[in-house]
Amino acid sequence: MITSSKRKIREPRITLVGAGPGDPELITMKGANALKDADVILYDALVNEKVLDYASVDSIKVYVGKRSGEHSYSQKAINKLMVDYALNYGHVVRLKGGDPFVFGRGFEELDFAAGYSIPAEMIPGLSSSVAVPGLQQIPVTHRGLSESFWVVTGTTASGKISNDLYEAVRTKATVIVLMGFKKLKEIVKLYQQEGKNNLPVAVIQGGSTENEKLAVGIVDTIMEVVEEKGIGAPAILVFGEVVSLHPQFQPIKDFFAAIKEEL
Structure with missing residues (x-):
């Protein structure tokens, strides 16, 4: 006392x-x-x-x-x-x-x-789940792309991936994962198992601070981009079509468009 x-x-x-x-x-x-x-x-x-x-x-x-x-x-x-x-x-x-x-x-x-x-x-305070993507000009909802969003913890008290994530990856919603950076590889595998290999993804470390780092890619490439950018925890993960609105996603859009034309 x-x-x-x-x-x-x-x-x-x-x-x-x-x-x-x-x-x-x-x-x-x-x-x-x-x-x-x-x-x-x-x-x-x-x-x-x-x-x-x-x-x-x-x-x-x-x-x-x-x-x-x-x-x-x-x-x-x-x-x-x-x-x-x-x-x-x-x-x-x-x-x-x-x-x-x-x-x-x-x-x-x-x-x-x-x-x-x-x-x-x-x-109340501004939750990083909405504020951090917003500061990067990534809306969690957008007409024609996402009608809802999930905010899920990446790791439960038992150290395992939240059961809610297994449900979330099956939806068309934007999925924001907090405290999930160490589980990124496992979460990527969940999306790959659902056939969502090309889904846009953003990983944001130190959001809203002077030390902020950003990685933008797709499910199949995000692990490589995160390593290239030197990103670590604490970081939030954003899975969803809304990430395609970020300027850094434009080259990826152009790449897919070029492949489509060739086909």
Whole structure:
């Protein structure tokens, strides 16, 4: 338990804040105001630390890690820290990358706070699943190309591919895979088994940040393009005809058109 006897403690409360995909300017105004008011901020690995510039210089800032495969703190430990800081300091902001309710375990944290009768609220953030492709001018839906989109986790708690992916690859929907870079080869095989070898694919690393990298190809070539571009995690995967709208896909369109003419 963390204690402090040198300052007046405000009423405990917790605010979950989505920091957005990475660019510090993409946090909402409400989220930035919550940071400014916070006594303590617990932030994750996927949060751009420049977002902390919105916070008071007097606030306590605690890095708690939480990146897939590299958890600095267990979820149980983070829950306890969140409550302890609230009881001893006042307003705690739990700052998470993207949106807390999109594979962010945000509701678990709200539920834990409720168990201690601590008032809690959630401030949404821009999810990388939609914002990152959008920043690359790849819409997740587009008339004539895609009428819906799936957002799927690439890896479940058991370390296996999500069962939902087996269903998603059979649809005509845009499929956005989060936390799935290490499973890219397996996901590619699923699409190949469905005969979707020429389906457009984009892999975006560090979306919305100055270190952003992009690979554009088709199912049969995307592994080679990713290697050529030197792309690694964290990255999101976008499978669907909408990727063909990206300017870098034009040469691939021209290639297929030339083959069609020859036939």
